[in-house]
Amino acid sequence: MRISTKGRYALRMMLDLALHSDGNAIPLRDVAQRQEISDKYLEQIVTQLARAGLVRSVRGAGGGYLLTRSASGYTVGEILRVLEGNLAPVSCADGSTCCSRAERCVTLEVWQKIQEAVSSVVDHMTLADLVERYYEKCPTDTV
Numbered sequence: 001m002r003i004s005t006k007g008r009y010a011l012r013m014m015l016d017l018a019l020h021s022d023g024n025a026i027p028l029r030d031v032a033q034r035q036e037i038s039d040k041y042l043e044q045i046v047t048q049l050a051r052a053g054l055v056r057s058v059r060g061a062g063g064g065y066l067l068t069r070s071a072s073g074y075t076v077g078e079i080l081r082v083l084e085g086n087l088a089p090v091s092c093a094d095g096s097t098c099c100s101r102a103e104r105c106v107t108l109e110v111w112q113k114i115q116e117a118v119s120s121v122v123d124h125m126t127l128a129d130l131v132e133r134y135y136e137k138c139p140t141d142t143v
Contacts, residue, residue: 001118007083009037010045011130014079017055018071018131025057025064045083052082071131077122087122088115 016031028046032039046065049055054074055065067074080087088094092102093111102108134141 001087001089001114003080003084006045006048007080009035009042010049010083011076011079012037013042013045014049014054014067014074014127015130015134017065017067018127019134021067025062025066027064030064048082049079054079054082067127070128072126072128074127075123076125076127076130077119079127080122087118089118 012035013031016035017026020026020030020034028042029039031037032042035042046055046057050057050065053068056068057063057065077087086094088111090111092098092105092108093115099105
């Protein structure tokens with residue numbers, strides 16, 4: 001399974017908003033600069049995040065983006081699924097698509113176990129966990 005650039009950048013953007021949130025909206029260009037990501041590319045990503053209700057925009061002077069809830073209220077899986085869709089390694093692993101071999105397919109069990117393992121990690125790790133880990137890895141970094 002491979003997470004796309006959009007998925008990776010969405011997670012970095014959400015982490016940046018959590019790290020720099022002081023109650024004021026954060027301009028997209030500031031996030032883009034800190035994360036070294038094109039602001040045009042981030043605009044595409046933030047549109048999807050806003051549509052999913054994970055961030056909200058503030059217009060006008062002092063405008064930008066805010067998280068819609070506390071960092072502990074987001075899981076990594078929730079964020080990734082907005083951009084990536086289902087995180088199953090193959091379409092039959094989540095039961096949405098089955099072929100005529102599904103009843104006797106031994107490899108299906110492998111794909112399902114991979115999906116369960118990935119979901120177990122991303123659905124039990126919060127944005128707050130990433131913030132905490134950031135400060136552990138970068139204790140002298142001034143946010």
